[in-house]
Amino acid sequence: MxxxxxxxxxxxxxxxxxxxxxxxxxxxxxxxxxxxxxxxxxxxxTPKHIQEAGKAAIDSGKYFAYPPVSGYQDLREAIAAKLQKENNIPSSAEQIVVSNGAKQSLANVMMALLNPGDEVIVFAPYWVSYAELVKLAEATPVFVTGTLENDFKPTAEQLKAAITPKTRAVLYSSPCNPTGSVFSKAELESIAEVVKAHENLLVISDEIYEHINFGNEGHVSIGSFPGMAERTITVNGFSKGFAMTGWRVGYISAPLPIAKAATKIQGQITSGNSSIAQRAALAAITEDLKxxxxxxxxxxxxxxxxxxxxxxxxxxxxxxxxxxxxxxxxxxxxxxxxxxxxxxxxxxxxxxxxxxxxxxxxxxxxxxxxxxxxxxxxxxxxxxxxxxxxxxxxxxxxxx
The missing domain is CATH 3.90.1150.10 (Aspartate Aminotransferase, domain 1)
Structure with missing residues (x-):
């Protein structure tokens, strides 16, 4: 057959x-x-206190039902508080969507935002799934490539030259998979200025490695700059910094219409993330970071x-x-x-x-x-x- x-x-x-x-x-x-x-x-x-939170959730008998599609309220509130305190990103629980890993978070965003003919500028080198997720949404990835001499980081000038009337979003990771490069505050500010010059242009900032940062400046989120919160979808999760790959918990913080759209997509594909994993994630984000x-x-x-x-x-x-x-x-x-x-x-x-x-x-x-x-x-x-x-x-x- x-x-x-x-x-x-x-x-x-x-x-x-x-x-x-x-x-x-x-x-x-x-x-x-x-x-x-x-x-x-x-x-x-996975750190012991996070494991114990997962065990306690099972023992409590309270978390065996379907969780809300976008995640438990207390976890979303904790994520929003973390983003405001640590990343200087204005956020609320309503803007948070918890998913089955940051990969699903990205897929939700692509499906919610993109139409055939749209373009997404992808900073290269890039994580392997970026281009495929853009194409899955029937849009076109446009690659802007950094050089080894510049630590593989594309420049604001390169970004400016690549934008067309079809450009819907700019996608990158910092710290970067695969290069390990980290955009500085000055570099991100330059990129933000280019983005703000174009009406309705969005940034998708993958910050899953934020805690694994060796620089003196520390992690900088582009969504923290003036005028960028309403243009930025921040993607993050628990796999890397908390050694929770198998727990499968990722999230976005996005402007409310995009968060609602991502929730709508997720509601038809997987519904909510694992109830037990979410309780472990809450411990990860609110307890000891040592x-x-x-x-x-x-x-x-x-x-x-x-x-x-x-x-x-x-x-x-x-x-x-x-x-x-x-x-x-x-x-x-x-x-x-x-x-x-x-x-x-x-x-x-x-x-x-x-x-x-x-x-x-x-x-x-x-x-x-x-x-x-x-x-x-x-x-x-x-x-x-x-x-x-x-x-x-x-x-x-x-x-x-």
Whole structure:
């Protein structure tokens, strides 16, 4: 029997990070010692007090019914209070929509805002799902690409040149997945001025890595600038800073009409986020942040170690990421080289070569809009990272 699939699904690319993780798991199942540096998943356990809040919610017997579509009132109030206090973003509980991870939050926004023919400017390098979610909403992603010399950050001038009458929104992450780059206050102010010059132009600011920030300036939200709260959809969640990937809790803070539209979309697709996960999230956002700060200190130490090891590899070019837990080296010097059996044509080839020969999984930069790079996650133990870099250095040295 023929099973024709929709154009929508046929035109969608598989997530490269999940695909590489699946390949790594397949080799592991065969008994091969794979070191996985492909997924953006903290290697820490969810802090104990957050676990206990989830357990207490179960034991109370109060949270077994469907929760409100947009999230429990007290959690949304706590998120709004956090945004006002920590991010200087004007917000209220009515503007918050809690979803099944920040990925669903983004999908809700795209489906609520975009029509066929609309354009979304996506700062590149970009997280793999951005472009696919824009296309899922039948709009067109327009990429504005930053250079390694500028820490992969596009400039306000580049943004200004890319805006057309069809531009509906600007989408970026800071700290950035995949580069680890963080926009400064001055850079965001320049971007905000460009946006404010265009009527009805919105910003979608993905701030899921806000707590994993090594810079002296700290995290800055574009929604905090004068005139930007009514133009900004702030996307965030609990997966990265609180090591809660499996709990699946994300959220947006948006102008009220957009929040209502996202709730309407979510009501038809998944309804509300897990009741128990929301109680854990409430503890995460209102109680002790010390475990989050401790994790960030460890990530920074790992970053420094990884930069030192990568800089010992001839042909690998790195900048200094100031957030998240990724390094995004340029490895284009290896293109056209061979170990006598395998010819490396591009970053895709190099990622597969690393997996098959070094037994280290990384992700091709092509999936992030940067075909000269690979993404390395350092959300792994020091011993695993050191061993992975030993293996990587060895197999790269065999390419001539």
């Amino acid at each position: 023929n099973y024709p699939l929709s154009d929508r699904i046929n035109n969608m690319s598989e997530s490269a990070t999940l695909a590489m993780a699946a390949k790594a798991r397949e080799l592991k199942s065969q008994g091969i010692d794979i070191i996985s540096l492909s997924l953006g998943e903290p290697d820490f356990k 475990p989050t700060f401790e994790m960030t200190k460890i990530y920074q130490k790992r970053r420094d170690m990884m930069l030192d090891l990568l800089n010992q590899m001839p042909g690998v070019i790195t900048n200094v990421p100031t957030g998240a837990f990724y390094i995004f080296p340029d490895i284009s010097s290896f293109f056209g080289k061979s170990d006598g059996q395998t010819i490396i044509k591009d970053a895709d080839d190099l990622a597969i070569y690393m997996l098959n020969k070094a037994h280290v999984s990384v992700v091709t930069g092509g999936a992030f809009g940067a075909p000269d790079c690979i993404r390395i996650s350092y959300a792994a133990s020091d011993d695993e990272l050191k061993e992975a870099m030993i293996r990587m250095k060895k197999v790269l040295s065999e390419l001539k």
